[in-house]
Amino acid sequence: xxxxxxxxxxxxxxxxxxxxxxxxxxxxxxxxxxxxxxxxxxxxxxxxxxxxxxxxxxxxxxxxxxxxxxxxxxxxxxxxxxxxxxxxxxxxxxxxxxxxxxxxxxxxxxxxxxxxxxxxxxxxxxxxxxxxxxxxxxxxxxxxxxxxxxxxxxxxxxxxxxxxxxxxxxxxxxxxxxxxxxxxxxxxxxxxxxxxxxxxxxxxxxxxxxxxxxxxxxxxxxxxxxxxxxxxxxxxxxxxxxxxxxxxxxxxxxxxxxxxxxxxxxxxxxxxxxxxxxxxxxxxxxxxxxxxxxxxxxxxxxxxxxxxxxxxxxxxxxxxxxxxxxxxxxxxxxxxxxxxxxxxxxxxxxxxxxxxxxxxxxxxxxxxxxxxxxxxxxxxxxxxxxxxxxxxxxxxxxxxxxxxxxxxxxxxxxxxxxxxxxxxxxxxxxxxxxxxxxxxxxxxxxxxxxxxxxxxxxxxxxxxxxxxxxxxxxxxxxxxxxxxxxxxxxxxxxxxxxxxxxxxxxxxxxxxxxxxxxxxxxxxxxxxxxxxxxx
Ligand SMILES: *[C@@H]1O[C@H](CO)[C@@H](O)[C@H](O)[C@H]1NC(C)=O
Ligand SMILES: *[C@@H]1O[C@H](CO)[C@@H](O)[C@H](O)[C@H]1NC(C)=O
Ligand SMILES: *[C@@H]1O[C@H](CO)[C@@H](O)[C@H](O)[C@H]1NC(C)=O
Ligand SMILES: *[C@@H]1O[C@H](CO)[C@@H](O)[C@H](O)[C@H]1NC(C)=O
Ligand SMILES: *[C@@H]1O[C@H](CO)[C@@H](O)[C@H](O)[C@H]1NC(C)=O
Ligand SMILES: *[C@@H]1O[C@H](CO)[C@@H](O)[C@H](O)[C@H]1NC(C)=O
Numbered sequence: 001x002x003x004x005x006x007x008x009x010x011x012x013x014x015x016x017x018x019x020x021x022x023x024x025x026x027x028x029x030x031x032x033x034x035x036x037x038x039x040x041x042x043x044x045x046x047x048x049x050x051x052x053x054x055x056x057x058x059x060x061x062x063x064x065x066x067x068x069x070x071x072x073x074x075x076x077x078x079x080x081x082x083x084x085x086x087x088x089x090x091x092x093x094x095x096x097x098x099x100x101x102x103x104x105x106x107x108x109x110x111x112x113x114x115x116x117x118x119x120x121x122x123x124x125x126x127x128x129x130x131x132x133x134x135x136x137x138x139x140x141x142x143x144x145x146x147x148x149x150x151x152x153x154x155x156x157x158x159x160x161x162x163x164x165x166x167x168x169x170x171x172x173x174x175x176x177x178x179x180x181x182x183x184x185x186x187x188x189x190x191x192x193x194x195x196x197x198x199x200x201x202x203x204x205x206x207x208x209x210x211x212x213x214x215x216x217x218x219x220x221x222x223x224x225x226x227x228x229x230x231x232x233x234x235x236x237x238x239x240x241x242x243x244x245x246x247x248x249x250x251x252x253x254x255x256x257x258x259x260x261x262x263x264x265x266x267x268x269x270x271x272x273x274x275x276x277x278x279x280x281x282x283x284x285x286x287x288x289x290x291x292x293x294x295x296x297x298x299x300x301x302x303x304x305x306x307x308x309x310x311x312x313x314x315x316x317x318x319x320x321x322x323x324x325x326x327x328x329x330x331x332x333x334x335x336x337x338x339x340x341x342x343x344x345x346x347x348x349x350x351x352x353x354x355x356x357x358x359x360x361x362x363x364x365x366x367x368x369x370x371x372x373x374x375x376x377x378x379x380x381x382x383x384x385x386x387x388x389x390x391x392x393x394x395x396x397x398x399x400x401x402x403x404x405x406x407x408x409x410x411x412x413x414x415x416x417x418x419x420x421x422x423x424x425x426x427x428x429x430x431x432x433x434x435x436x437x438x439x440x441x442x443x444x445x446x447x448x449x450x451x452x453x454x455x456x457x458x459x460x461x462x463x464x465x466x467x468x469x470x471x472x473x474x475x476x477x478x479x480x481x482x483x484x485x486x487x488x489x490x491x492x493x494x495x496x497x498x499x500x501x502x503x504x505x506x507x508x509x510x511x512x513x514x515x516x517x518x519x520x521x522x523x524x525x526x527x528x529x530x531x532x533x534x535x
Pocket of ligand 4: 401
């Protein structure tokens with residue numbers, strides 16, 4: 001009895017994700033909890049995220065998102081595309097890039113090792129029809145890690161690899177049996193062929209002395225075996241400037257290094273134990289950072305952006321946490337390579353004092369707004385250039401919002417023409433019929449036109465109505481159709497018919513009463529248990 005109750009509550013909680021879309025009852029995308037609604041100043045484009053559950057499900061507790069995967073959302077939380085089932089294994093760093101002159105979706109998919117913050121897999125590319133067109137793997141018998149995939153020219157890509165290697169580590173405080181260390185490697189690959197154009201390995205250039213996390217105890221691996229290798233450097237981003245030099249972010253050294261693209265020599269180090277720069281203010285300093293990007297270079301100045309976690313800790317929270325500032329932040333830094341000074345141009349500080357012990361990103365947008373993603377805190381914020389927050393959302397809401405994490409968030413434009421046909425369902429009740437239609441990934445439909453067929457097999461169609469598409473799913477309510485086939489056509493902004501659904505026969509409506517997705521608790525657990533006990 002007790003067990004049945006617990007199970008019923010667990011099921012009731014799962015119900016929370018149900019019926020967001022009548023035409024796609026299989027989809028349970030995260031419901032964004034938007035606490036700062038977007039102002040008119042947000043940059044144009046959609047939000048690209050790949051939220052996942054940071055907590056394990058138990059029999060009486062389920063965590064969001066129910067369907068971890070890559071998603072494209074509008075600013076009001078409306079779904080454009082659910083990538084659940086497209087990227088079928090653990091997916092992260094979901095973005096769009098141009099490859100060979102065409103916009104494509106790219107996303108890491110693979111195995112996730114949350115304990116060590118590593119991932120092993122490959123980057124999968126989808127075209128504008130959401131068809132897989134390429135998988136990119138690291139070269140030279142190494143396995144790509146999850147942290148980076150990035151391209152500047154749409155021809156070559158930067159990725160990184162955590163390669164465990166045995167070394168004598170006694171002088172770094174290790175016992176003789178602690179001999180495994182992670183060689184943090186970056187590669188630049190030809191996307192089309194996979195050819196390795198450049199490779200650089202941290203152990204050739206960076207001493208383990210630069211690490212801020214000692215080999216003991218447990219925070220970054222203790223070196224007893226290859227899967228527990230000491231992650232002394234932990235590269236989590238790679239970028240390249242027009243001169244052909246690289247910028248890497250090394251979380252476990254709390255530093256950003258610039259690397260000569262020809263010789264591999266370190267040109268400078270910013271922050272960390274051996275910084276070449278002095279900071280004008282303490283506020284410019286950072287630690288355990290992510291996502292360093294070149295923004296601008298002129299004269300003796302280099303401007304970069306990064307995400308400053310200022311926190312480190314194990315995912316389970318049992319390894320202790322290190323905090324170096326009260327909150328995490330996005331940062332733009334200006335470096336002068338004559339005076340060797342680093343200046344904080346602007347910091348982007350979180351609503352709700354968020355401090356993320358892992359992950360995170362800072363994307364400077366074309367209009368100079370900045371999108372900051374708070375990693376392990378499962379939230380993102382868009383700012384005006386001066387640091388004013390104009391949009392903030394948590395990546396799931398209610399019970400399902402607890403423990404949701406997201407590695408990076410981006411804003412991009414995107415045009416999607418799904419190869420799959422649109423989904424339709426017609427649900428009949430006492431007073432009439434509601435016809436619902438949706439087309440996962442479509443960005444082009446402006447109106448949906450609904451028709452009925454006078455009789456089965458007839459070719460005479462009667463227009464039931466035309467509804468402007470405002471959301472993932474569009475509904476037409478009609479009073480008096482019964483037992484006739486209905487279908488819908490997607491109409492583009494210039495009036496062209498993009499595609500049509502197959503015809504469907506209305507079926508009895510057994511779904512909970514109308515009430516849209518944003519009210520997440522259609523039925524709470526207690527109520528459902530009561531209903532089950534009553535029957
Ligand atoms: C590797 O070392 C860690 C830390 O000592 C230990 O927990 C783990 O069981 C070891 N794994 C294997 C496969 O021996
Ligand atoms: C960088 O610093 C040097 C030395 O202080 C100074 O002469 C130079 O003007 C600075 N560069 C810029 C672009 O401000
Ligand atoms: C930031 O810029 C906006 C728009 O220009 C302005 O309204 C706001 O007062 C500025 N905020 C700060 C703190 O300067
Ligand atoms: C949204 O997030 C805020 C801030 O964390 C929280 O107080 C609120 O309960 C959340 N709302 C929902 C519907 O989850
Ligand atoms: C999207 O396209 C518009 C119009 O071209 C442009 O102004 C905007 O900067 C683009 N947004 C992004 C995120 O690139
Ligand atoms: C539905 O009702 C409208 C308006 O009363 C009427 O014009 C139409 O013929 C009816 N359709 C059917 C299939 O009964």
